Amino acid sequence: MNRKYFMYGFTTILILVAVGIVYAAFSDKGKVLGSSFSVANSDIKIMADTTQGTNPANLVDEIAGPSFGNIGQTWQQDYAIKLVNGGTTKLQVMSNAYYETANDPENIREHIYVEIFEWSDANNDGIADPGEYPNSLGKKTIIKWKTEGIALGEFNPGQSKPLVIRFSTENLSETKQGATALFDFIFEGIEM
Template identity: 50%
Template sequence: MKKKHVLLAVACGLLVFLPLLGVTYAAFTDKGTLAGSTFNVGSGDLKILNNPALGIELSNLVDEKPGPTFSNINPNWHQDYGLKLYNNASSPLGIFSNANYATANDPDELRSIIYVEIFVWTDANSDGIIQESEIGASKGNKTITKWKTEGIDLGTIGTGELKSYVLRFYTLASFPDSKQGKSGIFDFEFNAIGQ
């Protein structure tokens, strides 16, 4: 009987002590919260200088501009087109270029006889006019067809950096007479990928 009283006393003591332990535990716990944390992801903001001679001015930075018109294309023809790209993003960007076209805009497949070669351009006097001495290393050359399917890697452009390129369009020594008098329309894209 003495054992029962001891067990009963221990059980009663535990019943009283355990809730107090929980209250004590609750009294010594707490948490801190960072409520409404905001995260802003940087953007891949690649801009084209509308006028290569004007430099980096907000009014001169565009996402798209009309492309050049080339006339009287014949065997051994070439023409250069200057392009300046500006990284307006918060991080470095990889630049990859492609041609883009709808087959309906080139029914006579001029894309298979016109080539492009992209060169680094150092516009030494910042006048936006290409001088032969300012044309640097080639980034690659392809027909417009291959430019669409394979593209050309132009490397990396740092934050706030301006890079200049010469797009040299050309034809080889001969092409079929069936191409004479024909025309095609193509877009040239410069895609930015965050690094």
């Protein structure tokens, strides 16, 4: 009887070895090692010089704003700027004014308007020529620009967005003569 169990055990071992050899001959596995993950980012850059293009040395996070003088009752001045989406995701871009009331004691923010235009730099010279910016994205006082903002639309990765910002007054009162103010404006991208 021991011999019967021995033969039964031996046969079982032989069958398992044969199945193992067949499995090894017809199976294989692959490995993926060192997987890396990177979270998408948004990064709005400003061209320091609108005539120089998207050279990385020309892309900055902030620039000095314009200085306007001798503002009168029906004054207007255009300011060209180019933004670049240096991030890896599509953005919805918004522009807002930022100021502290202490920097505008005469409240001229109530009388200065801002209007942002899409600029198609047709000749790629970086200079906003008349006729290159017919499409207005909105006109508001600086107060409304701060509280409501102006939507600038969608902005794909690597895309540049040329804009012209028009500052103007309409019937500025003589009582504001000699007033000064300091305002910042920002561009904010929200990932889509």
